[in-house]
Amino acid sequence: LVCLVMYLFAEFDDAANLLAANPDATTISIDEPVEIPKNQHSRLQESGREEDDELLGTDDSDKTELLAGQKKSAPFWTFEYYQTFFDVDTYQVLDRIKGSVFPVPGKNFVRLYIRSNPDLYGPFWICATLVFTIAVSGNLSNFFIHLGKPTYHYVPQFRKVSIAATTIYAYAWLVPLALWGFLMWRNSKVMNIVSYSFLEIVCVYGYSLFIYIPTAILWIIPQKVVRWVLVMFSLCLSGSVLVMTFWPAVRDDNRRIAVATVVTIVLLHALLSVGCLAYFFDAPELDFPAPIIPAHNGTTVVTRSQ
Secondary structure (H helix, E strand, C coil): CHHHHHHHHHHHHHHHHHHHHCCCCCCCCCCCCCHHHHHHHHHHHHHHHHHHHHHHCCHHHHHHHHHHCCCCCCCCCCHHHHHHHHCCCHHHHHHHHHHHHCCCCCCCHHHHHHCCCCCCHHHHHHHHHHHHHHHHHHHHHHHHHCCCCCCCCCCCCCHHHHHHHHHHHHHHHHHHHHHHHHHHHHHHHCCCCCCCCHHHHHHHHHHHCCCHHHHHHHCCCCCHHHHHHHHHHHHHHHHHHHHHHHHHHHCCCCHHHHHHHHHHHHHHHHHHHHHHHHHHCCCCCCCECCCEEECCCCCEEECCEC
16 A cells, blocks of 8 residues: 555656646546547537538638738728738739639639638739730731731731730729629628628639630631630630639529629620630731832832732
8 A cells, every 4th residue: 555655646746747847738637538529529510610611601701711811901092001912922823823724613712712812913914914915816816827928918916915905904803893883782782692802803803814815825726616616615614713703692682683693794704705816816807008119110019918
């Protein structure tokens, strides 16, 4: 008995020394063996619910993500206010581009990529790259189609850059502005509608246009069938990102209004892609004034070129 008592005191001394060396160490009580599994089980249930909420897009997950993504906003006249719109790194931009090129059914693009940190860096440079890609590819396509014709005189059309810039940037800003205003108006009518901020909608539209950059390069191929297959593929891919993002926002609204909203979004997106293909790549041949070449006999010869 004396040996047993001495052994217990030795164990208590060792435990006291360990606690003195590491005060933050976790101790386990043998009197409450059931409470810890219950807590762990409840935490597992809560984590499972949070994952389900994130995938399904419930109101609780929206509130949690909005609270987590809140930042201290500076006054709008300061440089720090606009600096927050470009506060992203390369990995975030690449991840969002990958999410727009490979959309996953049932996944919301805003909740998975945008809501934590919406930015304008990616949409701005994607639109700028698309502008020059369409303008340059359109000129090259026109050059390769008429290459070798004796009556063809190549004249670069620099106005295509300004036309492409006006069209693409107007689409990437005015359409999200109109959609944001419409969602805010319907949110005042129907309480269950999911609301997106204007910056989030601009991000969705900006990143959805990335697929048209490689498509515009491939539009140089002088085959109408190949071009229309490419435009339909890009339209389906980028349009699916818009549909999977904005359909959950309007599905609780009136059925006709919800369907009309999604159809309008898809039609405007199709109008942009088909319009760019038709204007910059399938435009009819234009006649350009050819230079007047004076002849040796005193007469002038005017060559007609296209």
